[in-house]
Amino acid sequence: MSTDHTAALAADRAHHIHPFSYPGEVRAGRFRRVVERAEGVYQIDTSGRRYIDAVSGLGCVNIGYGREEMAEAAAEAMRTLSFHPTFWECTNPYSARLVEQLQRLTPDNMQHFLFANSGSEANDTAIKLVRWYWRLQGRPGKTHVISRDMAYHGMNLLTASLTGLAPCHPQFGLPLPGVSHVCAPWSWVEGTAGDDQDFGRRAADALEAEILRLGADNVGAFIGEPMQATGGVVTPPASYWPAIRRICDRHDVLLIADEVVTGFGRTGAWFGQETFGFNADITVMAKGMTSAYFPVSAVALNARIGEALLNDPGELYHGYTCSGHPVGAAVACMNMQILEQEQLVERVRDTLAPAFWRHLHALEDHPLVGEVRGMGLGAGIQLTADKVSRAFFPEDSDVDAQVTGHCYERGVIVRDLGADTVGVMPPFVTSEAQLDEIFDAVRYGLDLTLAGLNRA
Ligand SMILES: Cc1ncc(COP(=O)(O)O)c(C=O)c1O
CATH class of the missing domain: 3.40.640.10 (Type I PLP-dependent aspartate aminotransferase-like (Major domain))
Structure with missing residues (x-):
């Protein structure tokens, strides 16, 4: 594929109606990501930057990308x-x-x-x-x-x-x-x-x-x-x-x-x-x-x-x-x-899920985290304005989007699912070291979001 995408991206912003997207953002050329290729658990954008895809695309790329x-x-x-x-x-x-x-x-x-x-x-x-x-x-x-x-x-x-x-x-x-x-x-x-x-x-x-x-x-x-x-x-x-x-x-x-x-x-x-x-x-x-x-x-x-x-x-x-x-x-x-x-289902059950849940449970004492829930390699991190009353944040505060945005700065893709929830669903071929990276980014995202809320 040619490496100069300028003309194609101009056509995309002018003529492509993107699902689950704000047309105004696309038409202004504010693409969230322009992903050129993907391999294993990584997506690689047009600038060559690599991101761990901790949501398996849309909860689907279970065996990882680009397999021969x-x-x-x-x-x-x-x-x-x-x-x-x-x-x-x-x-x-x-x-x-x-x-x-x-x-x-x-x-x-x-x-x-x-x-x-x-x-x-x-x-x-x-x-x-x-x-x-x-x-x-x-x-x-x-x-x-x-x-x-x-x-x-x-x-x-x-x-x-x-x-x-x-x-x-x-x-x-x-x-x-x-x-x-x-x-x-x-x-x-x-x-x-x-x-x-x-x-x-x-x-x-x-x-x-x-x-x-x-x-x-x-x-x-x-x-x-x-x-x-x-x-x-x-x-x-x-x-x-x-x-x-x-x-x-x-x-x-x-x-x-x-x-x-x-x-x-x-x-x-x-x-x-x-x-x-x-x-x-x-x-x-x-x-x-x-x-x-x-x-x-x-x-x-x-x-x-x-x-x-x-x-x-x-x-x-x-x-x-x-x-x-x-x-x-x-x-x-x-x-x-x-x-x-590759016994990937067994790997999820016996190796990855236990490590994944150790990371998730370690987040429970974070001031922004109300609960972590899910099963296997699928989790939602529920953010809350008050752990006792389980209050949601005001609708326009978008805390889950803030967390996912900060994770992204650290090269990790997680998903804001709405209702103050951050979704994490990594591929079954994620290594334990990559799980560490994912949760380092999540903690960083939570800390930065909390700091922003405390300043407001
Ligand atoms: C549980 C569930 N059912 C159905 C669908 C729809 O699948 P598709 O987007 O392939 O039509 C989805 C998509 O995310 C889903 O999560």
């Missing part, structure tokens, strides 16, 4: 079969092998798989399948889907409606009808300790109350991330998910686990369901499936749902051009091979 085996797998598939649809009873060895691998590595009860290209598409597909399933059961009224506050399930019309982050709705007149949100198991705002098992059950009861309010005959599914990543790394106590499973069973409501972030090792097990002790009816996966080397996502169904749908003699009127794309499938298989051969 991944490039080779993609190139080999591109040379051999650059495209073929999986429509009309067609398949190819790449997508067939992907199914074989997924069936082996996903939770045991997951038996049938559909492919898409993004988490949003996969969640949207999951909801369509829920509707089809209930129609086949003679219960077409069961269309309502219950989600949660702080949830992130995607950005197309339905999945943005399921997303429980309020700013995502008004520009587009969302949420659509047929969707509602119950409280997140967010103990910080509920004023209980993070491991309070009664709180977990109480938070789950909110789902039952909502099902009863709507009438179970109208409710098709409940959707939730095992650990709510984007919405602040909201992490429920152990009692929560088993209680949710019981409630769904009691009312004949399907349980969809959105494992777009938690799938493929983030919590220290292959899937968050294993970490949080439940089995979903439908599992949605994306990001970590390919470590974002290629846009691939999937919906997995348990035997009950899968068999019911497959026994419908009619054609399935759903699919995307690139569903089961051979190159994406080859890339996903290589990603899983790397995770297995």
Whole structure:
């Protein structure tokens, strides 16, 4: 690639509408980063400066950047079969092998798989399948889907409606009808300790109350991330998910686990369901499936749902051009091979997560830190104006952005997740020395932010 990017960047600022960005900043040429390449855990900008990416891109680059085996797998598939649809009873060895691998590595009860290209598409597909399933059961009224506050399930019309982050709705007149949100198991705002098992059950009861309010005959599914990543790394106590499973069973409501972030090792097990002790009816996966080397996502169904749908003699009127794309499938298989051969999920569980949490717990006595929460290699650092009352900072103070800004000065990328929370989700190939660097930068960011607040 040419090293003079001037003309391209001028076109970008004038003509590129950037997602989740302020257009005014882009049009003024105030790009936050212009990243030229990335390798391992590092992003390298156009001035040659290296940053540790302690958020794995968008919680997706789990095996690290720039791996030769991944490039080779993609190139080999591109040379051999650059495209073929999986429509009309067609398949190819790449997508067939992907199914074989997924069936082996996903939770045991997951038996049938559909492919898409993004988490949003996969969640949207999951909801369509829920509707089809209930129609086949003679219960077409069961269309309502219950989600949660702080949830992130995607950005197309339905999945943005399921997303429980309020700013995502008004520009587009969302949420659509047929969707509602119950409280997140967010103990910080509920004023209980993070491991309070009664709180977990109480938070789950909110789902039952909502099902009863709507009438179970109208409710098709409940959707939730095992650990709510984007919405602040909201992490429920152990009692929560088993209680949710019981409630769904009691009312004949399907349980969809959105494992777009938690799938493929983030919590220290292959899937968050294993970490949080439940089995979903439908599992949605994306990001970590390919470590974002290629846009691939999937919906997995348990035997009950899968068999019911497959026994419908009619054609399935759903699919995307690139569903089961051979190159994406080859890339996903290589990603899983790397995770297995390098025992990266075990590394997260046994080596990295213990070191990561030692660093996080050491931050707890910092005056700005209210709590640290999360699981495996995913954490949210909750900042607070008052550790006792758990007060949030005034909306315009942007303390989390200040902390991330200072970390950036030290060459470490962490993420401001809103609600005074700083997110940290490093790749699974991060070394312990790099973890030290990440948390040196976080402490520096906290200290500088505190000093600024004390001066104000
Ligand atoms: C849990 C979860 N579900 C779904 C999505 C949407 O995925 P995509 O951006 O690939 O559409 C995301 C994206 O961050 C996510 O975190």
